[in-house]
Amino acid sequence: MKVLIIGAHGKVGRLLIDELQNKQIDFAAGLRSEEQIKAYQAENIPTQYIDLTAPIAEIKNSIEASGADTLVFTAGAGGAGYDLTMEIDLDGAIKTMDIAQTLGIKRYIMVSAVYSDDRSKWEASGIRPYYIAKHYADKYLRSTNLDYTIVHPGMLTNDDAIGKINIQSNYEGGSVPRADVAKVIAQALETPSTIKKDINFVTGDEDIVKAVR
Amino acid sequence: MKVLIIGAHGKVGRLLIDELQNKQIDFAAGLRSEEQIKAYQAENIPTQYIDLTAPIAEIKNSIEASGADTLVFTAGAGGAGYDLTMEIDLDGAIKTMDIAQTLGIKRYIMVSAVYSDDRSKWEASGIRPYYIAKHYADKYLRSTNLDYTIVHPGMLTNDDAIGKINIQSNYEGGSVPRADVAKVIAQALETPSTIKKDINFVTGDEDIVKAVR
Numbered sequence: 001m002k003v004l005i006i007g008a009h010g011k012v013g014r015l016l017i018d019e020l021q022n023k024q025i026d027f028a029a030g031l032r033s034e035e036q037i038k039a040y041q042a043e044n045i046p047t048q049y050i051d052l053t054a055p056i057a058e059i060k061n062s063i064e065a066s067g068a069d070t071l072v073f074t075a076g077a078g079g080a081g082y083d084l085t086m087e088i089d090l091d092g093a094i095k096t097m098d099i100a101q102t103l104g105i106k107r108y109i110m111v112s113a114v115y116s117d118d119r120s121k122w123e124a125s126g127i128r129p130y131y132i133a134k135h136y137a138d139k140y141l142r143s144t145n146l147d148y149t150i151v152h153p154g155m156l157t158n159d160d161a162i163g164k165i166n167i168q169s170n171y172e173g174g175s176v177p178r179a180d181v182a183k184v185i186a187q188a189l190e191t192p193s194t195i196k197k198d199i200n201f202v203t204g205d206e207d208i209v210k211a212v213r
Numbered sequence: 214m215k216v217l218i219i220g221a222h223g224k225v226g227r228l229l230i231d232e233l234q235n236k237q238i239d240f241a242a243g244l245r246s247e248e249q250i251k252a253y254q255a256e257n258i259p260t261q262y263i264d265l266t267a268p269i270a271e272i273k274n275s276i277e278a279s280g281a282d283t284l285v286f287t288a289g290a291g292g293a294g295y296d297l298t299m300e301i302d303l304d305g306a307i308k309t310m311d312i313a314q315t316l317g318i319k320r321y322i323m324v325s326a327v328y329s330d331d332r333s334k335w336e337a338s339g340i341r342p343y344y345i346a347k348h349y350a351d352k353y354l355r356s357t358n359l360d361y362t363i364v365h366p367g368m369l370t371n372d373d374a375i376g377k378i379n380i381q382s383n384y385e386g387g388s389v390p391r392a393d394v395a396k397v398i399a400q401a402l403e404t405p406s407t408i409k410k411d412i413n414f415v416t417g418d419e420d421i422v423k424a425v426r
Contacts, residue, residue, distance in 0.1 A: 056332060082295040086342040090349070119269060129299040136303070136349055143356075 001107075003027040003189065004048060004068035006096060007075025009036045011158070012111060015182035016072065017045055023186055028066045030075075052092030053084075060099045070107040071100055072185055082129045089133035094140050101144060107195075108146040109185055112138050114154055114171035114200055138198075149194040153181045154202035165211050166204025174202030187212040214320075216240040216402065217261060217281035219309060220288025222249045224371070225324060228395035229285065230258060236399055241279045243288075265305030266297075273312045283320040284313055285398055295342045302346035307353050314357060320408075321359040322398055325351050327367055327384035327413055351411075360408040362401045366394045367415035378424050379417025387415030400425040 003020060007013045008029030020027045028048040031037050037047045050062040052075060063071070073093055077084035093110070100108055115121040116134040125131060141148045154174045161179035168174075184201060187208050188194040194212060201211070216233060220226045221242030233240045241261040244250050250260045263275040265288060276284070286306055290297035306323070313321055328334040329347040338344060354361050367387045374392035381387075397414060400421050401407040407425060414424070 055336070082299060083342045086295060086299060086345045091345045094349075123268070129296045132299045132304045136307075 003070045004066040006030040013074045019186035072109045074111040093137040106147045108148045110150045147195040150198045152200040165201040168200045216283045217279040219243040226287045232399035285322045287324040306350040319360045321361045323363045362407040363411045365413040378414040381413045
């Protein structure tokens with residue numbers, strides 16, 4: 001297995017690098033700027049340039065050059081504007097799904113959000129366009145023939161990892177450290193039974209190794 | 214046939230009202246505010262309140278109340294911000310498609326844009342998020358079992374109707390008056406052979422009545 005982390009400069013992306021290094025899983029950190037690449041290279045982290053707003057042929061070249069057989073999508077526009085939300089969280093994500101299928105890459109892990117399938121919760125969130133983007137990206141992923149897993153963490157915190165979660169069929173509140181989100185992704189990569197599944201989770205009382213199944 | 218024009222206060226929507234009145238096709242003008250409704254009622258235009266940013270159950274009530282068996286989607290956020298582009302052009306449109314299927318409404322005409330399927334043209338347009346929204350709305354529509362027609366007019370003008378167009382397999386430049394877009398929609402409503410088709414067109418030399426087939 002070789003993983004391309006798309007959005008490796010984000011908080012979850014950076015924590016996932018630690019997890020993959022601990023597990024000795026081969027990977028490349030997908031980054032969108034020379035500045036990010038230099039910073040990671042200084043830490044001896046393997047890198048791959050990838051710009052999700054580029055034409056699809058360029059993104060394909062980046063993914064192919066990485067040599068990855070597995071993609072983890074943890075990129076996002078964040079608060080940079082809803083134009084970029086559409087270009088990255090929606091269209092950028094879907095471009096990578098199309099490319100994965102073209103290149104014969106089967107395994108695809110998407111970092112999504114709770115409520116991405118529940119419109120009734122979007123209104124009060126104050127970030128409805130974000131949910132729209134995540135919703136349609138997830139929906140598209142489920143319509144592909146990729147071996148996907150979609151993870152939906154509860155409210156994210158920057159706390160240290162706890163290592164214990166509960167899987168919920170519907171989000172009922174609760175938070176989870178980003179460090180544990182990274183652990184869930186790393187665990188899912190090694191757990192084929194998570195293929196074609198959505199996993200909603202928050203901090204709980206079950207070891208991640210056992211809960212992710 | 215009874216048509217609900219979703220986005221009847223837009224320029225194309227207003228012109229389509231004239232066309233449907235001329236053809237004596239029953240319709241309701243779908244409008245998002247009391248102010249718009251009062252203005253149209255003053256012109257004896259039949260109206261139906263519909264807010265595409267509302268919860269899906271409310272939109273369903275609006276569509277059901279209209280009594281329509283046919284939807285024309287010509288709403289759009291325009292320059293009101295990409296948050297609204299996502300809520301109206303993308304999610305709003307798709308909500309109406311889902312509702313149409315729930316209610317057993319089969320016929321659905323979407324007013325789209327040239328280039329909505331050609332990412333290579335989005336970059337230079339300066340309105341890439343708009344194309345992303347239109348692209349995924351169109352794509353979703355094609356995946357439904359609705360009797361859809363997707364019209365892709367060339368560069369829109371406010372000129373008087375000319376009544377003549379050319380259908381293009383790919384947009385090669387050219388403009389078309391919004392008044393002729395309204396005529397194309399009205400013609401498509403009466404032309405079942407346009408079902409499951411995308412129609413790209415600009416002003417040309419063929420009568421709309423003959424060209425729309």
